[in-house]
Amino acid sequence: MTHSDDADFPARLSADEAALLQAMPQLQGVGQARRSFMIHSAAGSVGLFAADLLAQEAALAQMPLPHGAAVAPTNAQNVVKVAFQVNGTAQTLELDSRVVLLDALREHLALTGSKKGCDQGQCGACTVLVDGQRVLSCLTLAATLEGREVTTIEGLAQGEQLHPVQAAFIKHDGFQCGYCTPGQICSAIGMLDEAQRGHVSHVTGDVRKTTTRLTDEEIKERMSGNICRCGAYPGMVAAVQDVHSGRQAAQTWGYATQTQIASDRKEDGHATI
Ligand code: FES
Ligand code: FES
Numbered sequence: 001m002t003h004s005d006d007a008d009f010p011a012r013l014s015a016d017e018a019a020l021l022q023a024m025p026q027l028q029g030v031g032q033a034r035r036s037f038m039i040h041s042a043a044g045s046v047g048l049f050a051a052d053l054l055a056q057e058a059a060l061a062q063m064p065l066p067h068g069a070a071v072a073p074t075n076a077q078n079v080v081k082v083a084f085q086v087n088g089t090a091q092t093l094e095l096d097s098r099v100v101l102l103d104a105l106r107e108h109l110a111l112t113g114s115k116k117g118c119d120q121g122q123c124g125a126c127t128v129l130v131d132g133q134r135v136l137s138c139l140t141l142a143a144t145l146e147g148r149e150v151t152t153i154e155g156l157a158q159g160e161q162l163h164p165v166q167a168a169f170i171k172h173d174g175f176q177c178g179y180c181t182p183g184q185i186c187s188a189i190g191m192l193d194e195a196q197r198g199h200v201s202h203v204t205g206d207v208r209k210t211t212t213r214l215t216d217e218e219i220k221e222r223m224s225g226n227i228c229r230c231g232a233y234p235g236m237v238a239a240v241q242d243v244h245s246g247r248q249a250a251q252t253w254g255y256a257t258q259t260q261i262a263s264d265r266k267e268d269g270h271a272t273i
Helices: 006-012 015-022 034-043 047-061 101-108 164-171 181-196 216-222 233-245 258-267
Strands: 079-086 089-096 127-130 133-136 149-151
Touching: 089 101, 101 127, 127 181, 133 181, 164 181, 164 233, 181 216, 181 233, 216 233
Parallel strands: 079 149
Antiparallel strands: 079 089, 127 133, 127 149
16 A cells, blocks of 8 residues: 555554654754655655654754753753863763763764774774773763773873884784774783783683783783784784883884885886886
């Protein structure tokens, strides 16, 4: 059966559906009748689920927000105020109580270094430090961080001086696309501190002995919550081991010189610059 006869359509709506239509006044504003919208939604298999979401959006958009909640999105609920430090700077945000730290950083503070990979605690791309300990920011409610100190990848370097783990990642070629790298670096910093404090892992031989010495196996295990789709793990382990051991292994690669670049271009048949 089609909805070619528009006039009959309301008669087939249940009371709930009719009420739903009344809750969608914004559609009139874009020049489309509510009844027409329902017909097209049904014909396009969008259905009442989508209509319900739209109705909720409309209702939420009309809710007054608490005073000063300028940074909260228009559909924010249970707005809470949270004051914390981010990379050494005091920040006060008014957020929907459901906002996670990752979204607070990326959407409200424009700190997009922390990456959203899975958004469900599986990949580690969103790892940041809270009071020096590594946490998954996609699983941490921002509202729980009152008075805490958050450090993201943007806050690790001191001016032009990279954090030792950042420098080691470059030295050991510990990344390819770089998407996982902010999380890997924050995780490595947190992990090294854990090891320093005597934390054990699943591959620690004797958990009764306190040792702060990490083998490559220990580093791999302790970093296993951080996934790299490029498979740059060998370089990362070498980088972390470099910082941990203080042995400062030599860099195994170098930037091409202008002479090498010119020579390669010539071999490839390009004009020299
Ligand atoms: S985005 Fe947080 S663990 Fe994947
Ligand atoms: S460097 Fe590409 S995901 Fe790790």
